[in-house]
Amino acid sequence: xxxxxxxxxxxxxxxxxxxxxxxxxxxxxxxxxxxxxxxxxxxxxxxxxxxxxxxxxxxxxxxxxxxxxxxxxxxxxxxxxxxxxxxxxxxxxxxxxxxxxxxxxxxxxxxxxxxxxxxxxxxxxxxxxxxxxxxxxxxxxxxxxxxxxxxxxxxxxxxxxxxxxxxxxxxxxxxxxxxxxxxxxxxxxxxxxxxxxxxxxxxxxxxxxxxxxxxxxxxxxxxxxxxxxxx
Amino acid sequence: xxxxxxxxxxxxxxxxxxxxxxxxxxxxxxxxxxxxxxxxxxxxxxxxxxxxxxxxxxxxxxxxxxxxxxxxxxxxxxxxxxxxxxxxxxxxxxxxxxxxxxxxxxxxxxxxxxxxxxxxxxxxxxxxxxxxxxxxxxxxxxxxxxxxxxxxxxxxxxxxxxxxxxxxxxxxxxxxxxxxxxxxxxxxxxxxxxxxxxxxxxxxxxxxxxxxxxxxxxxxxxxxxxxxxxxxxxxxxxxxxxxxxxxxxxxxxxxxxxxxxxxxxxxxxxxxxxxxxxxxxxxxxxxxxxxxxxxxxxxxxxxxxxxxxxxxxxxxxxxxxxxxxxxxxxxxxxxxxxxxxxxxxxxxxxxxxxxxxxxxxxxxxxxxxxxxxxxxxxxxxxxxxxxxxxxxxxxxxxxxxxxxxxxxxxxxxxxxxxxxxxxxxxxxxxxxxxxxxxxxxxxxxxxxxxxxxxxxxxxxxxxxxxxxxxxxxxxxxxxxx
Ligand code: SF4
Ligand code: SF4
Numbered sequence: 279x280x281x282x283x284x285x286x287x288x289x290x291x292x293x294x295x296x297x298x299x300x301x302x303x304x305x306x307x308x309x310x311x312x313x314x315x316x317x318x319x320x321x322x323x324x325x326x327x328x329x330x331x332x333x334x335x336x337x338x339x340x341x342x343x344x345x346x347x348x349x350x351x352x353x354x355x356x357x358x359x360x361x362x363x364x365x366x367x368x369x370x371x372x373x374x375x376x377x378x379x380x381x382x383x384x385x386x387x388x389x390x391x392x393x394x395x396x397x398x399x400x401x402x403x404x405x406x407x408x409x410x411x412x413x414x415x416x417x418x419x420x421x422x423x424x425x426x427x428x429x430x431x432x433x434x435x436x437x438x439x440x441x442x443x444x445x446x447x448x449x450x451x452x453x454x455x456x457x458x459x460x461x462x463x464x465x466x467x468x469x470x471x472x473x474x475x476x477x478x479x480x481x482x483x484x485x486x487x488x489x490x491x492x493x494x495x496x497x498x499x500x501x502x503x504x505x506x507x508x509x
Numbered sequence: 510x511x512x513x514x515x516x517x518x519x520x521x522x523x524x525x526x527x528x529x530x531x532x533x534x535x536x537x538x539x540x541x542x543x544x545x546x547x548x549x550x551x552x553x554x555x556x557x558x559x560x561x562x563x564x565x566x567x568x569x570x571x572x573x574x575x576x577x578x579x580x581x582x583x584x585x586x587x588x589x590x591x592x593x594x595x596x597x598x599x600x601x602x603x604x605x606x607x608x609x610x611x612x613x614x615x616x617x618x619x620x621x622x623x624x625x626x627x628x629x630x631x632x633x634x635x636x637x638x639x640x641x642x643x644x645x646x647x648x649x650x651x652x653x654x655x656x657x658x659x660x661x662x663x664x665x666x667x668x669x670x671x672x673x674x675x676x677x678x679x680x681x682x683x684x685x686x687x688x689x690x691x692x693x694x695x696x697x698x699x700x701x702x703x704x705x706x707x708x709x710x711x712x713x714x715x716x717x718x719x720x721x722x723x724x725x726x727x728x729x730x731x732x733x734x735x736x737x738x739x740x741x742x743x744x745x746x747x748x749x750x751x752x753x754x755x756x757x758x759x760x761x762x763x764x765x766x767x768x769x770x771x772x773x774x775x776x777x778x779x780x781x782x783x784x785x786x787x788x789x790x791x792x793x794x795x796x797x798x799x800x801x802x803x804x805x806x807x808x809x810x811x812x813x814x815x816x817x818x819x820x821x822x823x824x825x826x827x828x829x830x831x832x833x834x835x836x837x838x839x840x841x842x843x844x845x846x847x848x849x850x851x852x853x854x855x856x857x858x859x860x861x862x863x864x865x866x867x868x869x870x871x872x873x874x875x876x877x878x879x880x881x882x883x884x885x886x887x888x889x890x891x892x893x894x895x896x897x898x899x900x901x902x903x904x905x906x907x908x909x910x911x912x913x914x915x916x917x918x919x920x921x922x923x924x925x926x927x928x929x930x931x932x933x934x935x936x937x938x939x940x941x942x943x944x945x946x947x948x949x950x951x952x953x954x955x956x957x958x959x960x961x962x963x964x965x966x967x968x969x970x971x972x973x974x975x976x977x978x979x980x981x982x983x984x985x986x987x988x989x990x
Contacts, residue, residue: 310719310720311718311719311742311744312742313722314721314722314723314742314743314744315722315723315724315743316723316743317723317724317725317738317743318740319598319599319602319604319725320602320603320604320605320725320738320740321604321605321637321740322604323602323604326598327598327600330597330598331597331598333597334597335597395637395638395640396605396637396638399637399638399639400637400740400741482743485722485723488702488722489596490593490596490701490702490703490722490724491593492703493589493592493593493701493702493703494589494590494593496589496703498584498697498698499693499694499697499698499707500697500703500705500706500707501706501707501708501709502706502707502708502709503708503709503710504709504710
């Protein structure tokens, strides 16, 4: 196993994961005041209406697709009677649609941020980086899903390489050998994602963890009292 | 019955001179920061007009406050699931242009311009972009009916009201507005993060700056549009009822600085269990039912129950002296702003008297039937369209004037009031002469003895990093009232 392989597919991803986890803990613990979606709807609403909904709904389905394709071993779906062909078709169709929604949304987000003066002048480096990196990762993903099969006689079977590598990575048994012969655009998709995850805790993307599901079961009016000893 | 205490305010619109001192002192205290340049926790509107933000009263457009679904009360913008489904784009959120594009002037050029034949000018520049701009709308753009022929007719309170906008025949009134610290706050109910809350001990509604995640539903949920989105920090901010001042027994900055002395602060006791029912009352009964929530602090049984419920004795004593209770409940001269929004606002208004409409020679004192400000307009503003509570309040205000005219001139006066003369005189004293200590009856909260202030930093309003009195700011010397 080459040193580069070890670095790219063992050291680098664990580094990104560590920064991801520790970064979040740090920010959550020490900087609650900055923990926000930092929405720009208040400054620009017309474009955001479409861009945001396309992107967010698209990316949610893209995420679910990744869970299905990468975390569920091919043998399991096979055992359920889903043939490889059927899986590939579904992945292409559903993944393609979700991916296109997300890519239109994120392109629009980038365009909007650069073209609307109110946003351009009031954005932090993190704001720009987050959407630029998302664009890169999603664009590579779209290429791998929709264009790669056209030029390579059918889709790449990532469920034989990337998926087991990822499961190994998440369970502490990373096998870099699985990754070294993966096509370059797939490798780039992953490397860009590592960077995105490493930057994640330091950008507005943290708002993902604040999806307020608890609201669904909460009473409407909240009171807060003084601690009893202060009454 | 669950008795709670609430700090409440009454503003006497009859005396507001529209000087904006309240707005300016408030801005200096709370919103002179990046991100909230456009925000006025206290603002004064000239009515009729569209107001700030534009047409904020039109809930068919903004969908703030509560609405009846059958007999059940629900947020007008939709319930919890509807909120989550619109979390990526809040359709009811105003943009900064609905308030105004904040600007400043290029004062630098005045000082730095080289000698030239012409005087250098300070051009207006947008605070948002830094670009030169020509302000076309701003705070108080409609001040003193400026442009009222254009924006006046768009006032949502004009539904069913005939008004003239010719200079000689029109009318105006000032409407100072702050957050109403409602008993049934739609902002709190709309916040999916649970960052907004009502203080158990005094009812002040605050935004926890640490817990706010910037979903902006409080802004759209409040029918009065009184939470403001800080576009720089990405968090919502709102009027704090100057809690650091009132905790020390001082009035809010807006009330303290009010030139017209129109503001009254006091404690009211109310039945928290009755809130949902009162908020869901049929339209015609809104004012009466909201008023009926307030409990008489002079009643020893109420006082005993309040004390049992944890209201400190000093607060019950303050409730007995409360100018708010006297104006809003005992004499019924104050009314809630837009009770039909069903948030049960805790800032009430004494309606303004106004000059006579027609020529009624020989009439010295106004007659409620012939006033310039149409009764129907005030009813839309303060009584969900029902003229009777407004007429009653105006008649009592006129009765005060009749009585005082008789007492000072000795002229006999024919009209009588349903209030006995000694009460009218007491009302007169409160409206016209009351000193600082009678207008503001604010019991100190002695928070300086409260638990662990260090860990509570940032959870109440704006005392956080980047906020007013934030970390790093010089601590002010402790003061005891
Ligand atoms: S007026 Fe104040 S308390 Fe009432 S709903 Fe609006 S922000 Fe909340
Ligand atoms: S300071 Fe008082 S009189 Fe002046 S505008 Fe404000 S409320 Fe009215």
